[in-house]
Amino acid sequence: MAAASSFKFDLLGIGNPIMDLLAHVPESFLPEAGGSKGGSMLVNEADIARLIQKLGDRVAIASGGSAANIVLSANRLGLRTTYVGKIGGDLAAKFYHFNFVSQGADGSRFKRTNLPNGRCLTLITPDGERTMRVNLGAAMALSPEEITASDFAEVRHIHIEGYLVFNLALAEKIAATARAAGCTISIDLASFEAVDMARDWLFEQLKKGVHIVFANEDEVKTLFQKEIAYDVSASELATYGGIAAVKVGKNGAWIAQGSNLQKIQPVHVDRVVDTTGAGDAWAAGFLHGHLRGMSHKTAGVIGSVLGAECVQHLGAGIPEARWPSLLKQIAGLNLGWADSHYSRKVKFFRKRQISRFLFDCKRVRRYFIVFPMKAPCVTLLVWLTVFSSVPIIKSKIIAKNLRQNQCRLSLVRDIPGYNGNATAASAGVGPFTSW
Numbered sequence: 344m345a346a347a348s349s350f351k352f353d354l355l356g357i358g359n360p361i362m363d364l365l366a367h368v369p370e371s372f373l374p375e376a377g378g379s380k381g382g383s384m385l386v387n388e389a390d391i392a393r394l395i396q397k398l399g400d401r402v403a404i405a406s407g408g409s410a411a412n413i414v415l416s417a418n419r420l421g422l423r424t425t426y427v428g429k430i431g432g433d434l435a436a437k438f439y440h441f442n443f444v445s446q447g448a449d450g451s452r453f454k455r456t457n458l459p460n461g462r463c464l465t466l467i468t469p470d471g472e473r474t475m476r477v478n479l480g481a482a483m484a485l486s487p488e489e490i491t492a493s494d495f496a497e498v499r500h501i502h503i504e505g506y507l508v509f510n511l512a513l514a515e516k517i518a519a520t521a522r523a524a525g526c527t528i529s530i531d532l533a534s535f536e537a538v539d540m541a542r543d544w545l546f547e548q549l550k551k552g553v554h555i556v557f558a559n560e561d562e563v564k565t566l567f568q569k570e571i572a573y574d575v576s577a578s579e580l581a582t583y584g585g586i587a588a589v590k591v592g593k594n595g596a597w598i599a600q601g602s603n604l605q606k607i608q609p610v611h612v613d614r615v616v617d618t619t620g621a622g623d624a625w626a627a628g629f630l631h632g633h634l635r636g637m638s639h640k641t642a643g644v645i646g647s648v649l650g651a652e653c654v655q656h657l658g659a660g661i662p663e664a665r666w667p668s669l670l671k672q673i674a675g676l677n678l679g680w681a682d683s684h685y686s687r688k689v690k691f692f693r694k695r696q697i698s699r700f701l702f703d704c705k706r707v708r709r710y711f712i713v714f715p716m717k718a719p720c721v722t723l724l725v726w727l728t729v730f731s732s733v734p735i736i737k738s739k740i741i742a743k744n745l746r747q748n749q750c751r752l753s754l755v756r757d758i759p760g761y762n763g764n765a766t767a768a769s770a771g772v773g774p775f776t777s778w
Contacts (some may be wrong), residue, residue: 358504504577505533
């Protein structure tokens with residue numbers, strides 16, 4: 344596997360790009376939709392139209408699709424993201440694509456057809472549970488023959504939407520092509536109906552190698568076909584060699600890899616509006632942390648923060664106005680970066696008592712990443728004053744300068760051309776600040 348910085352994209356999501364139709368309904372309405380409460384079921388266009396007619400003006404519209412939800416949230420956290428999926432040729436498809444790229448993700452790998460765009464009707468009961476009835480439309484037209492190595496070029500990690508298992512030939516081609524391209528793979532089990540239909544295929548993929556598996560309580564029960572404690576199910580999933588993340592809603596999550604098992608505590612909220620997309624938000628937070636080299640615990644906590652935020656709003660997306668405070672909250676979590684990949688570097692910083700830094704946008708991940716780039720000044724302020732001898736008043740100035748210029752931190756004495764004074768700037772390694 345090449346170094347992370349050699350990839351154009353950190354994360355590619357592949358799935359069904361469908362419009363979400365959302366409606367709050369009483370429990371008594373669910374028999375109209377057929378099937379079981381809390382699951383997802385494929386229906387035809389006539390069924391969707393009939394339910395929408397019965398709901399009247401109670402239906403709200405938003406962009407959706409599990410993998411797309413993950414890609415967009417991960418992009419807001421700072422990952423470089425792109426997406427593969429098939430959209431239609433109608434106005435809904437145009438709106439979907441416009442909304443996707445306007446949020447900052449790459450939309451160059453969408454595939455297109457003249458069919459109507461896919462739709463998902465989500466019925467939300469008073470307990471916040473959602474029951475989904477899906478008509479894939481254009482998304483269903485994506486064929487295995489359309490999946491090529493170029494779809495995964497310059498991609499570090501791909502996330503496969505579990506709903507794709509309704510077309511096993513397509514899911515198999517995606518997994519095989521991604522492995523051949525050298526990508527790491529994660530998959531979300533999506534729904535207990537999907538797991539029940541594709542159980543043998545899922546176990547086959549686990550044996551071939553899946554880097555991360557996301558599942559909720561209903562999905563692991565269906566996978567193992569028995570009542571099983573969630574911590575046990577995470578450990579059992581991890582025996583296949585990857586990371587297992589079992590999400591248990593308001594009770595948090597269990598993460599396992601090898602013999603290591605950790606409980607991730609939930610983030611409690613006062614009022615649940617809609618659980619649509621909460622699992623996707625959790626997965627986005629975890630993937631962000633994992634791909635940035637954080638520990639499982641830190642990545643899981645970020646997932647819990649996003650999941651808790653998501654359930655307080657209608658639909659799978661987190662409102663634009665909420666992201667600044669979320670990024671501040673997550674930046675605060677990252678102060679514990681003596682864990683995982685960066686522990687050796689932090690100890691090195693403490694030992695050397697750094698008092699000079701280079702601000703250089705081009706030198707990324709040399710020793711320590713200040714992340715996210717839009718972190719508030721207090722994040723850098725605390726980091727500088729704890730791990731270095733920088734006076735607090737100067738840290739404030741540095742933090743402001745760093746954030747405004749979206750710069751990175753590197754150790755000055757390890758930069759070619761540095762001779763102990765400000766002449767390092769003339770070596771072509773970027774603007775230098777000395778004090």
